Every structure is written in structure tokens, then in C-alpha cells.
Amino acid sequence: MEEKDLQKLSETEFIDQYKKTEKDKYEKPSIATDMAIFTVATKKVTDNRKKADKELQVLLIRRGGHPYKGDWALAGGFMGIDEDVETAVQRELKEETGVDGVYAEQLYTWSAVDRDPRMRIVSVSYLALVDQEKLPPLQAGDDAEDVRWFTVKDRVTESRDERVDGTVTRTEKIELKLVSGEVIVSGTIEKITVTEGANTRTAVTIIERNGIAFDHTEIILYSLERLRGKVNYTNIAFNLAGEEFTLPDLQQIYEVILDKELNKVQFRRHVENMVVDTGKEIKTGAYRPSKLYRYNAAWVYEQWK
Amino acid sequence: MEEKDLQKLSETEFIDQYKKTEKDKYEKPSIATDMAIFTVATKKVTDNRKKADKELQVLLIRRGGHPYKGDWALAGGFMGIDEDVETAVQRELKEETGVDGVYAEQLYTWSAVDRDPRMRIVSVSYLALVDQEKLPPLQAGDDAEDVRWFTVKDRVTESRDERVDGTVTRTEKIELKLVSGEVIVSGTIEKITVTEGANTRTAVTIIERNGIAFDHTEIILYSLERLRGKVNYTNIAFNLAGEEFTLPDLQQIYEVILDKELNKVQFRRHVENMVVDTGKEIKTGAYRPSKLYRYNAAWVYEQWK
DNA sequence: TTAATAGTGTCTCTTAGACAGTATGTT
């Protein structure tokens, strides 16, 4: 039926007809999801009796099948035709890692034409945070050969600014290094940020890839950036702490995410209204015990003012 | 070929085989884009000689075909198999409205199973801002019967908080009203925000729809929220001002977006480093002339510190 | 002179950052 004849039908008739003859007229992409799930874990090395150090980790899966067989990738997979993206990403995470019902927020949709060698795949990525203490032991499932937490280290290896009239261009190389015991994978991106007047555009190219599948180096770095941005003005970091926690521990979580030391007084003032004293104390290491706090549920009201 | 046999192939062979036999094994959704493009325009009514008022507007297209024939929708359309989402949204905007190369950022990907009656469509929405002065006259094209700028008015009509232990639930009804001359369309959503500990989840239902197609009431309200959030800590609003502008005009742009009056001194301090005095003056209305400013391209450096 | 808008000086209050101190526990 011609397009103009189709339009003469009632809406119900149109939709029936559309499903029969129009629906699959054009080639469609597949939709997939990717979950960048982070945790802050205590380092296993308790060699000396200094303050127990924490580190930021991301969950990766060893690919059991092509493409990128043997490489490490974020959890994720195809969205089914009867589920939404949010459902798909939680389902895949559970299938592949056993991790269930975590805090997750939609981050970005990746749609570069050549991002998957098999076919056109558009991927919706999520950022998730989880308190590792609450997790069941990880178990690989499905296509995944192995599942592991990787320590995250990122660093800017090169940075150059250029200004021509109203246009400022910043070129950066950023290296991502992920370590899990003897397994070390890495990737490097080149990020070019062009600011033309008030308008900023960013282009990213993956220039090195060692054991990280697809464009996941870029996705992980982008997730990190967003995570760091949100830590300062939201309660997002509390998803990484247990029910009860000490302020020194909470501060370490912030420090590990932001990858810098924070001033103690200022930090305590900053989180003051987000926490409630439980009245309890805990002896963490040796020496003076810390007070135990809980998250303050009433804090949301302050945000809504 | 069985899945396990496929995996025995080399990666190149696997991909060849995959493209032949696996690629279309499962039903796929379509991918579309939606562009929420805003401008701040001077009201046409210059009845008295009071300060010329501005208003926030969004661009909508009257649907010439089913579904939602005759209703108003955001610009957008299907992504082609050989383009990425960003390209698609700019192309559709141009085809449907004649608007070309505007500042746009990806906002959110909408994937509710029933969001389109024809078939499964996942839509990636963008937020764009444009200085209306720079635009060519609008021209409807393609499926679009008509293209217009609508004045945006949103308001919370109902709000209720409830707290049970650590769980705070906020229920809001938000009405969106869009006016363009004699055309008035509107929609209402119910937004339920559940904060459980540090973890917030939001669910939105469209409870009324008068002339706004699809789930675009929700998308427009979400875009507005993001726009308001970003105005305070980015230079995003400068995309709505011309090359040269006065501070009173710029302040009005901020006020119209935020839908509240701002303190003059505080506003000027806030934008102080983002602008440069051109040395020129302009007589806007009657009375004392304003200084003309430009955007300060060097401001990005302050952000990168 | 008055009306209307443009622009500045300065006070206060809040928040961010830094330093020096006290407190409490183990060795």
C-alpha cells in the first residue's frame, strides 16, 4: 500500500496495516546494555598496621565467545523485544555475575556505526554502585568464562591546550589500567574537547586496547568521570558504604573515588547533614574507636527545598 | 551451525558466519531520536514601555501521519543503519524544521515497551538550545504538517510526601502547558520518587494527554529539569544569547529558564568571569543604555582547574 | 523633575579550606 493511502485509514487500521507491511521495511540495529558497576573494597594487603587502605574496583567479565574472545568486558547483553532497557541491564547483570538489584542509573547511549564487528549494535550504558560486603560470591554464568573485580587506575598521560580566537582545543590522552591479581588489562583514549564560543564538543578515539573488549575503555572512563562529578553534590557514595559506617571509612570512600585526599574537617562538615549518629562505637584497628553512623533518610528533604 | 561450533572458528570466520545466520535471529526494536529544542524569545506584545519580557519556547511539529495524527511532537525520527544517533537527530531536525547545526547534548534513552503503538521503538532524546535570532524562518517538511515554537509553562499541581522509617516517598503531579497563538496543548504526569536509604528511584506515568504525541510530555518535562539544573553551573544559557548581549538581557534568559527572579548583584557576580566587556553600548528601550558583552572564551580554563 | 532602567558599594550569612589542638585507645 502506498504511504498516502495508508494515511487515509483510521489510526487502528493504520497500525494493523503498519505491523503487517511497514514494520520491517528498514534494517534495524540491535539494542544492548552495558553495566559499569563499581565498588570500593578494602585492599587485601594488611602488611603493616597503618590505616587499612581502600581501592576503587570495577566488575568485568571474561568473554567466552567471539568477538573479543578472551578479552574482558562490562556485564551486559541484548535487550529482549518484551523488556525495557532498565530491566535488560539488571537481568544481564544477574545472569552473568549473580549480582542482583543494585542501584543503577542510565548514563549514555553509544551508537558509533562500527562499535561491534558483528552488526549494528547501539548500547545503553548504566552506572551502578554496590557495597561489596552485601554481595554474594561472584559466579560466572552464561557466555562469561570468568567474573572479577578489577582495581581501577586512570591517569592523564598527555594534555595540550590550544587557543585560536574564540576556539579553545584541549587534547588529552587518558590511560585506564585495570588490575585483578595477575590479570592486567589496559586501554588508552584520545579525547579532544573543542570549545567554540559557549559550545563544547568532545570527540573520543580509542588509541590502544590491551584486553578490554569493544569500546569499553571509553565507557568505563566516561562512567568514572560521571561518578566523580556526582560524588560531590549527591549521596551517591553512600551506596558503597554499609548500613552503618564510620566517618573515617566514609571519607576513604570519597577519597578513593576522587583519587585525592580530603581535608577531614571540611569532609565532616560536608556530610554532616547526610548522616545520623547511631550512638554506637566500633574498634576498627588499634587505638581510639570510631563512632558509627547511619545514612540520614531525612536528607532528601533538604535537597527538595 | 550450533553455538559451540561457531565458537571454534577464528574471529574473522565467526563474524562472517554470524552475519549470515545469526544476525537476525531475534526480533529487533527500531531506534529513533527526539530533539527537545528550546529557545528564549522576546514576547511579541510590546503594549507598554515596561521592560520587554522574554519567554521560554520549545519547538514542536504537527504530525501529518498516524499515529497521533494531528497531535504535536518533538522533532525526530528513525536512525538509519549507517549513521549514529547524533547524526540522525541533527539530520531529522534539519529535514523537519530547517534548523541546522545547533548545540545539542544527549539526554536520556526512552525504552518503555508500549511507548509507540506501531512497534517496539527505543528513542534517544537530545536537549538543544538555539538563539532564535540566528535561525532561518521555520519551514515544515517531510511528515510534518506544521512547525511552531510553543511557549512553555510547567507547574506542580499536587505534591505529597510520606515517610516510613528509612523510606521517603514523594508523589507529584506536574502539568505542562504549551501555547502557540491559538494552539494550546497540554499534558500531565505523575512522578513518584521513592528514596530508600541513599537510593532514589523515580517512576513517571502520563495521566493526561491533550494534543502532545507519544510520551513527549514526559520527555519535555525531563529536558526542562535538566536544562534548569545545568544553567547554574555551566555556560549552557549562552547558547540562547547572541554574539553580543547586555547583562540585563542575559539575566532575563536565566530568569525565564529558571522561572524565577534573580538578584541583580548576585547574578552579575555569577557571570562576571564568563563575559567580556566589548566597550560598546546599546540603547535597548528608552533611558540609560546598557553595555554590550561577549562570551569569554577563556572561561573554560577556569573550569578545567 | 520624574520615571524607568543600568550599574555599583557594602553588609551579612553560609560554605570551603587549612591549621592546630584535644581525646582515646593500644603498645
Next chain:
DNA sequence: AACATACTGTCTAAGAGACACTATTAA
């Protein structure tokens, strides 16, 4: 007593918010 960590008091600098003032133009 020495040490390592927990926690607090207080100084200073920067930013947000509000008020009162001066400046410039046309009618």
C-alpha cells in the same frame, strides 16, 4: 610515655543573598 588514629575549635578566604545607593537617558 609514645604513637596512631578519632574528633573538635577556630581562623581565613570565597561565595551567595539582600539592600541601598548612584548613573544615564527620554519624556
